[in-house]
Amino acid sequence: AGLVGVALCFGGNGLVTVAEKDVPSGLAALIVASIPLFIVVYRMLGGDRPARATLAGVLVGFAGVGILLLPGGRPEDVPLGPTLLIVLAAALWALGSFGAQRLTMPGAPLVSTGWQMLLGGAAMLVCAVPAGELSGLDVARFSGESVAAFAYLVVAGSLVAFTAYAWLLQRAPISQVATYAYVNPVVAVVLGALILDEEVGWAMLAGTALVLPAVAVIVRREAAARRDAVREAAGSAGAGAEGPPDPAPASAAGGAVEPAAVRR
Numbered sequence: 373a374g375l376v377g378v379a380l381c382f383g384g385n386g387l388v389t390v391a392e393k394d395v396p397s398g399l400a401a402l403i404v405a406s407i408p409l410f411i412v413v414y415r416m417l418g419g420d421r422p423a424r425a426t427l428a429g430v431l432v433g434f435a436g437v438g439i440l441l442l443p444g445g446r447p448e449d450v451p452l453g454p455t456l457l458i459v460l461a462a463a464l465w466a467l468g469s470f471g472a473q474r475l476t477m478p479g480a481p482l483v484s485t486g487w488q489m490l491l492g493g494a495a496m497l498v499c500a501v502p503a504g505e506l507s508g509l510d511v512a513r514f515s516g517e518s519v520a521a522f523a524y525l526v527v528a529g530s531l532v533a534f535t536a537y538a539w540l541l542q543r544a545p546i547s548q549v550a551t552y553a554y555v556n557p558v559v560a561v562v563l564g565a566l567i568l569d570e571e572v573g574w575a576m577l578a579g580t581a582l583v584l585p586a587v588a589v590i591v592r593r594e595a596a597a598r599r600d601a602v603r604e605a606a607g608s609a610g611a612g613a614e615g616p617p618d619p620a621p622a623s624a625a626g627g628a629v630e631p632a633a634v635r636r
Contacts, residue, residue, distance in 0.1 A: 373477055373487035376468045381492025383464025386499075391454040391461065396570040399446055401560030402580055403458045408587050409433040410466035429589040436582025444575045469549070472541040481539040488538065489530065557584065 392400050409430050412422055422430075440446060441455055477484050500506060540549045557580070564570035 373475075373484050374491040376472045376475065376477070377488025377490070377492035378495050379464045379468030379471065381489055382495040382499075384461050384468065385465075386492070386496045387457050387461035387464070391457040394454040395450055395458060396447065396564055397568065398557070398561035398564035398570050398572065399440060399450070399455070399576060400458050401557040402440055402576065402583060403437060403455070404462050404465070405557045405583050405587055406433060406437050406459070407462050407466045407469070408590050409437075410463045411470055412590060414467060414470040423593055425593045426590050429586040429593070433583050433586030433590070436579040436586065439575055439582065440579040442575065444573075446575075447571050447573070469541060472538070477542060479542075481535050481542070484542070485530075485535045485538045489534070 388400060388404065412426055412430050416422065437459065441452065441459070446455060537549070561570075561572060561576075561580070565572050
């Protein structure tokens with residue numbers, strides 16, 4: 373749980389928070405939408421062989437991310453470094469999500485979430501202290517809006533949303549858990565444009581048109597493959613249970629032949 377927490381909280385949320393000092397929220401959300409693409413890459417490195425449609429979706433999706441990274445794909449005042457930092461954050465969040473389904477994790481969602489946040493937060497604190505971030509902390513300057521926003525993130529973002537995500541990682545296919553990745557960017561782009569007056573250029577629209585459909589194709593294709601595997605396994609189990617009895621000799625007591633399914 374600690375390793376997963378460092379990847380998710382420090383690598384994912386922490387790096388995005390640092391990068392968003394220079395990167396608009398809409399652009400950041402579109403890059404973060406590439407998380408399912410990285411998950412497929414990790415699966416391939418682990419020996420899985422995704423379907424051709426999934427591989428095509430990965431290629432198209434990364435092409436969209438590439439457009440967003442080009443000078444014309446992001447606002448002129450947005451540097452490349454923080455933008456690449458968000459790509460790294462997406463890759464680390466995907467790694468944490470991938471590892472959460474393959475490592476031994478606490479069974480209770482709140483315990484798992486607690487360990488992840490504790491160690492992920494500790495990793496962020498280790499980096500924040502040498503950077504001098506705590507020296508500029510002035511509690512007297514906290515506004516009511518900032519306190520309310522912090523409380524909302526603690527309750528809605530951490531206690532509710534992150535716990536639900538940790539619970540789903542243990543009980544649902546990763547392809548289904550990742551479906552949020554093509555909902556959040558649309559909301560972030562719209563809210564960023566309406567509330568923060570963030571620029572939405574043609575390149576961002578082009579990148580969106582590649583990334584989000586690619587993620588949707590991957591998620592739908594992986595979900596369909598899982599359903600097919602479940603049906604195939606159920607069919608094989610049913611065929612084995614309903615097979616003919618073994619040609620065993622009759623018992624001396626009654627002369628009846630005991631079916632193989634009963635003997636098992």
